[in-house]
């Protein structure tokens with residue numbers, strides 16, 4: 379799978395204690411256009427897994443090149459992942475990271491059991507993107523960026 383180049387997202391929700399929760403995820407894909415559905419797979423052993431499967435809404439923040447530090451931060455345990463000024467609640471409550479390339483705000487549509495992961499399927503309620511930003515990419519265990527000759 380490492381040979382399949384992807385973008386990088388941070389998936390967020392509000393946890394049971396009203397705290398922001400998020401983790402880096404590249405297992406993100408579109409599922410359906412009508413209705414608009416997407417999915418992301420959350421490892422069952424992730425500390426944020428319980429919050430993610432218990433939330434009614436979540437957001438997928440698609441990262442741009444300048445957000446590589448955020449990708450690393452949201453993939454590292456025992457660290458304050460949400461800085462004081464770089465996020466705000468989205469329209470449906472889930473945290474939206476400032477400067478993201480794109481944000482999908484979702485209501486949970488279904489959760490499927492899939493081996494050691496939960497497949498979290500979201501119904502997209504709101505989406506936005508910034509056409510001026512370039513995506514952060516991930517390929518064979520390293521961060522990459524687009525380049526054109």
Ligand SMILES: Cc1cc2nc3c(=O)[nH]c(=O)nc-3n(C[C@H](O)[C@H](O)[C@H](O)COP(=O)(O)O)c2cc1C
Pocket residue numbers: 386400401402403404405406419420421422423424425426427449452453454455516
């Ligand atoms: C580029 C990248 C992509 C990742 N994709 C996923 C993913 O799709 N699903 C997942 O559960 N973890 C994924 N991870 C790992 C989680 O971000 C990592 O396990 C994180 O520490 C989990 O945090 P938590 O245990 O605090 O919930 C990815 C990590 C990186 C660096």
